Amino acid sequence: MELNPIVTTDNSLREMEEERLENIMTKFLGDLNLTIRKLLFRVISTGPIPQHIAFIMDGNRRFAKKWKLTEGGGHKAGFLALMSVLKYCYEIGVKYVTVYAFSLDNFNRRPDEVQYVMDLMQEKIEGFLKELAIVNKYGVRVLFIGDLERLYEPVRIAAKKAMEATANNTHTYLLVCVAYTSSHEIPRAIYESCEEKSGGSGVVMNGNGSVNGDYSNGDESDDEVGIKVVDINKHMYMAVAPDPDILVRSSGETRLSNFLLWQTTNCVLYSPKALWPEMGMWEVVWGILKFQMNYKYLEKKKKQA
Numbered sequence: 001m002e003l004n005p006i007v008t009t010d011n012s013l014r015e016m017e018e019e020r021l022e023n024i025m026t027k028f029l030g031d032l033n034l035t036i037r038k039l040l041f042r043v044i045s046t047g048p049i050p051q052h053i054a055f056i057m058d059g060n061r062r063f064a065k066k067w068k069l070t071e072g073g074g075h076k077a078g079f080l081a082l083m084s085v086l087k088y089c090y091e092i093g094v095k096y097v098t099v100y101a102f103s104l105d106n107f108n109r110r111p112d113e114v115q116y117v118m119d120l121m122q123e124k125i126e127g128f129l130k131e132l133a134i135v136n137k138y139g140v141r142v143l144f145i146g147d148l149e150r151l152y153e154p155v156r157i158a159a160k161k162a163m164e165a166t167a168n169n170t171h172t173y174l175l176v177c178v179a180y181t182s183s184h185e186i187p188r189a190i191y192e193s194c195e196e197k198s199g200g201s202g203v204v205m206n207g208n209g210s211v212n213g214d215y216s217n218g219d220e221s222d223d224e225v226g227i228k229v230v231d232i233n234k235h236m237y238m239a240v241a242p243d244p245d246i247l248v249r250s251s252g253e254t255r256l257s258n259f260l261l262w263q264t265t266n267c268v269l270y271s272p273k274a275l276w277p278e279m280g281m282w283e284v285v286w287g288i289l290k291f292q293m294n295y296k297y298l299e300k301k302k303k304q305a
Contacts, residue, residue, distance in 0.1 A: 037281065041092045044285065047292040050245035052096035053089055053284075056259055057082065059251035059275030066275070072116050077277035079124055088284045090138070090172050096241045098175040100259050104147065104184055118152045121178070125158040132165055139171025145237045146180030175241055182261035189235035193227050196235075238263055245298075246291050248283075250276040266301045268294055 057078055064074030082099065089097050101121070107114060128135065128142070135142075144159040151159065159178070233239060243263040249255070252273040256264070270287045272279070291298075 037088075037091070040285065044288060044292075045093060048295045049093045050288060050291050051094070052098065052242050052244045053094050053246045053248060053287065054098040054100070054244040054260055054264075055085065056100045056247070056249040056253075056257060057276040058249055058253055058257075060277060062251065063275040063277040072120065074277060075117060075120055079120070081277045081279045084281075085279055085284060086174065088281050090140075092284070092288065094172075096173045096175065096244075098145075098177060098238075098241065098244065098260070100177050100180070100257070102146075102178045102180075103258065104150065104179050104181045105258070107150065107179075115152075118155050122152075122155045122158050125155070125162050129158070129162060129165060135166060136169060139169045141166045141169040141171075141173050143173065143175045143240055145175050145177045145240075147184060148179060150179040173241060175238070177237075177259070180237065181258040183258055185237050186232075186262055189232045189237075190227065192235040193231040197227060197231070236262060243267065246270055246287050248272070248287050250274055250279050250283075266298055266305065268298070 060074035060078040062074070063069070063077060064072075067073075069077070086097055102117060106117070142162045144163060148156055148159060155178075159176075238260065243265075244260060244267045246268045247256070247260065247264050248270045249257075250272060252271050254269070254271050268287070268291045270290055272283045272286065274280075274283055
C-alpha cells in the first residue's frame with residue numbers, strides 16, 4: 001500500500017507547526033517567569049538583604065524513596081536543586097552561600113553510599129571546572145571547607161583545582177563544607193590558637209579554666225598569652241566568611257546536625273517543609289522575608305554580644 005504524499009506532507013507540516021508553537025510558548029513562559037522573578041527580587045531588595053545564607057541540604061534519600069528513584073537519584077536531584085538555589089541567592093544579592101555537602105559523620109554510612117557521593121562530587125566538580133569561563137564571568141569563588149585530607153584523593157585533587165581556578169574571584173562566594181563538623185572545627189581552632197600563642201612550645205590549662213602558653217622563662221604574663229574568642233575565630237575553617245544571617249534546613253527538620261554551631265548564635269533559623277530536591281525560589285524568598293522581619297532584633301542582639 002502506497003502512502004499519499006500529500007497526506008504525509010500535511011502531517012509533517014502540522015508536526016513542525018506544533019513544535020514551533022510549543023517552542024514559542026516555552027520561551028514566552030520562560031521570559032515571563034524571569035521578568036516576574038526580577039520584579040519580585042527588586043521589591044525584596046528594598047529591605048535588608050542577608051550577606052550570608054547557609055543551607056543544610058536534608059532530604060535527598062527521602063525524596064528518592066518518595067518518587068521510587070534508583071540508587072543515588074535523590075543526590076542527583078539535590079544537585080539540580082542546589083544550582084537553582086544558588087542562582088536565586090546570587091540574583092537577589094546574597095554574597096556568601098554555604099552548603100553542608102558532607103559531614104564527617106557521613107563517613108560512617110554504608111561504604112557503597114559514601115563511594116557514590118564521592119564519585120558524584122568528583123563528577124560535579126570536574127564539570128564545574130569545564131565551565132570556568134562562565135564562573136569567572138560572574139566572579140564566583142569556590143572554597144571547600146573542612147578536613148579535606150579525609151576526602152578520597154580524586155575528590156580532594158578536584159576540589160583544590162576548583163579553589164585555585166577561582167582564587168581571584170571576589171564578587172560572590174560558594175563555601176562547600178565537606179568532611180566537616182563543628183565538634184571537629186572548634187577543638188582544632190582552639191588547639192591552633194594555643195599553638196600560636198605558645199610559639200609551638202606547648203600549651204597548659206590553668207586552674208581557672210583558661211588556656212595559656214607554656215612559658216617556662218617567665219617572659220610572658222597570663223594576660224598576654226591567654227586565648228580569647230577573637231583568637232579562636234581566626235583559626236576557624238569558616239573564618240573566610242562572615243557569620244551566617246540565615247541557616248536553612250530543608251525537610252522541616254530543626255536539628256543543626258553539628259553544623260556551624262559556633263557561627264550561628266545570632267541568625268535566623270528557617271526550616272521549610274520541602275525536601276532538599278524540592279527547594280526552589282519561594283523557599284529562598286520566604287527565608288529572606290523571615291530575616292527581614294527579624295532584622296532589627298538580630299542587629300540589637302549582635303551589638304549586645
